[in-house]
Amino acid sequence: MIINVRAKRIKVPEKVVEYIKGKLSKSEKYFSVINKIEVFLSKQKYLYIVEIIINIVGRTIKIKQQAADFRSAVDIAVNKVEQQLRKEKERVKSRKKSFRSYLLEDKYRQAEKVSMDLNKRKLVPVVSSIDEVVKIMDDNDYMFWIFINKDTNKLSVIYEKSESNYGLFEIEKRR
Structure with a gap:
């Protein structure tokens, strides 16, 4: 000062x-x-x-x-x-x-809007390999895909990180 x-x-x-x-x-x-x-x-x-x-x-x-x-x-x-x-x-x-x-109020209002606009769909995961899923995602321009991995037999989610770069979640059952 x-x-x-x-x-x-x-x-x-x-x-x-x-x-x-x-x-x-x-x-x-x-x-x-x-x-x-x-x-x-x-x-x-x-x-x-x-x-x-x-x-x-x-x-x-x-x-x-x-x-x-x-x-x-x-x-x-x-x-x-x-x-x-x-x-x-x-x-x-x-x-x-x-x-x-104001920010908290705005967050709650947005959360209410999100819950009201929620679309529910039932999904039956298909057994596929990672290569097949990547091809499906590229052809249809999807951001993610839920499937059962043919190699590990686990429920998996593959998602697009960036162009030609993917991430994979393998979901474990609770014990």
Whole structure:
């Protein structure tokens, strides 16, 4: 996290700059993705003005505060920054929760649709060799085929992984 402190037409003591950086470095506990913090210090007659601009990923937070001295202006501004960061963190959390619930809801809706559109067919597996099944799959452009393997006498499923590349499941009986 980068913290830049700039002063306009005034000389700011190094202690005040360190004080500001120390206060603002604590704001990282709210967001670990704070890119940059800009602090502008200025004085108008008897008031000290502190303006803080925080760049978070996708958002910018601006705070402007006036007070009789730098420290009180910085303290008030930092408190406002912390409030804004807390609000932003809560906003992000609530968005994530609502998005998760939306995704779960969508999954359940899709699962209901799938179960409603289910076509049932009865299958009597044919005894064949793997070469015969591959030829049938190629001729008819099937993705998989269920059969009884002639060599092992087991129920098997052959499926197409990619062009001219196949996988084979041999189904065992439960014990």
